[in-house]
Amino acid sequence: MNPGLLALALLAVGAVLSSLHASLVDVVRTTLEEIASESSSAARKRRVAAILDDIAGHARAVALVRTPFNLGATIALVFWVAWLRGVGAPEWPDALAGGALAALALWVLGVFIPEAVSLHAGERLVFALSGVVRAAHAIGAPLRPIAAAFDRAVRGLSGNRPDDAAADVEAEVLSALDEGEREGGVDERERDMIEAVMHFKDRTVEQIMTPRNEVEAIELTSNLGHIAAFVRKARHSRIPVYRGSLDDIAGFFYVKDLLRWLAGDGAQSGKGFDLRTIVRPAMVVPESKTVRELLEEFIARRVHIAVVADEYGGTAGIVTLEDIIEEVFGEIQDEYEKAEDEPPRIDVRADEGILECDARAEIHDVNDALEPLGAAIPEAEEYDTIAGYVLAAFGRIPETNESLQVGRTTITVLEATPMRVVKVRVQVRPEEPAEEPAAATRETDRAK
Structure with missing residues (x-):
């Protein structure tokens, strides 16, 4: 067989595997999931799901399978040069020439083209050749423990902990945001919002809540006039209700519940108003709960407001869904609020x-x-x-x-x-005038 044709075939396979490897390294998970969801092939969907479960492992497997093809292409090019010269066994000039050709070919087919493919069609290539990726993963299975051992050894030498991976991902996202901002694809406001969402896992309820000394709450009462006056003054739709002190929150009073009572049978029944009948139970969260956990709990329990408890069981403050939204979009002011950015007078x-x-x-x-x-x-x-x-x-x-x-x-x-x-x-107060020197006093005494 012509060694040149063999080298060409091996280089072509190596180029495809290099493109797959580059695409897996830079794959956008959501894009690949979207492509898979549009497919009618259940088998491909299963393969894509398996790849997404261990993207790094599949990328290493493809790189491992690619190596013998690139090595074989280099050897074939050496023999092809010798074949062109009409000699039986390659000599050192053939090795030099074949090595130079292999370096050039691998540079183009193993670096430039794969980078372009991964940038413009990486996810579609991974989807189309998902069977090849899974096959490479199966072939490399016996060597995965060795690769994992090397990975642990290098991580230990570098001083990185296993949980640093999340920090590395976060750093990559922030780096991408920086680049996007420089290129004009992401403006400063969008960057701030993305960063705020990323930091949800680090920020606690204590950092975003309304502190106890700023909470507007009403003591449990059945005096409808007092309640109406408080609502007009507070201008809130959800108001904490306490018994005796803020450390004993009875629940939350929703203004819309009072309006329903006034518009419904309650006002016409002849019975006196009792605030306890419309107070809703209070959701209580600790100060240490993260903002992300709080948002998940708000969604699960379908509430918008909660009492924040301190370590002693007292009331540290109130936190609302609006507080979480403001962490992303900035301060939200209604027509009744004063601008918080106004400096104190x-x-x-x-x-x-x-x-x-x-x-x-x-x-x-x-x-x-x-x-x-x-x-x-x-x-x-x-x-x-x-x-x-x-x-x-x-x-x-x-x-x-x-x-x-x-x-x-x-x-x-x-x-x-x-x-x-x-x-x-x-x-x-103005400073008091200084007393006369003692010497002057003595002169006065002598004069007497």
Whole structure:
């Protein structure tokens, strides 16, 4: 047989296997699944499902089967050069020439063409030749334990743990997002949303919940007028209901349930309104639950709101489906909400020595504003805001108009709720004039 024809056949098979290997390495799972779902061949669907269960293993198997074909093509090219020269056994010039031809052929057929195929038609090639991939996987079965042993050894030498694979995948996705953003295929907003979804497994309920001191809840009551006034003020459709304190949440009161009661037989029955009859049971989740787990539980239980319990069984806050959505799409504001990105107000009346500010203002911002007045609020790691300082100083939540003295400054609580400090005033007294020197006093005494 002409060695040239044999080399050509071996190179062709090697090129197909190289294209399959490159396609498996870069396969997009969802694309391959979609192609398989459109097929009427049940056998191909089963083969594709098996490949998707172990893509890396099938890629290694194809690479293993490809090796003897490429090696055989190189040897055949050496003999083909000798055959062209009319010599029986190849000599070293034949080996050099045949090796150079093999390198060029493998470069084109084993690198360039497979990369192009995997980029533009990789999933379709894997689907079309799924039988070849499965056959290669079966042929390489005896060598898989050896490959796995080498994999473990190299991983151990590199210091990577088995659970680093997920981190590697995440890094690859982020790298692809970076590249897509540079090329204009992905804008910054889309990138942020994808990253937020990826980090669902890392973020906890505690990080996204509405904290206890900001929860608007109503105490269990049957006073319909009081409930209506609270609903108008709170402007929420789902309101926590508590008994005595927020640590004893009775459930959630849905405004639509009250409207149904008013529009239905409840209002005409002559019986008094009882909030307990329409309060829905509260779903309780721990602070440590991940956002992804919370979303799955919300979907499974078909609820939109839950109580967040702290490690002692008390109420740490409230978390809603909207909180999860905002993790992906950013802050969602309705017509009743103030913009959260507005900085806390700090008003200074220097001529009066007075500063008034929102209690959520940062201590360093307040001190910057107080600097012209020659005063400062003590800073500490335990708190970041003026509200935090006031709570630390009082040791409790102060009432409106309570004040405390710090050097030349008087801090007064201008507005507070049972749960938090809202607004404060800092008044700085002028410095007292310095006393006359003692020497001057002695001179006065001698004059007498």
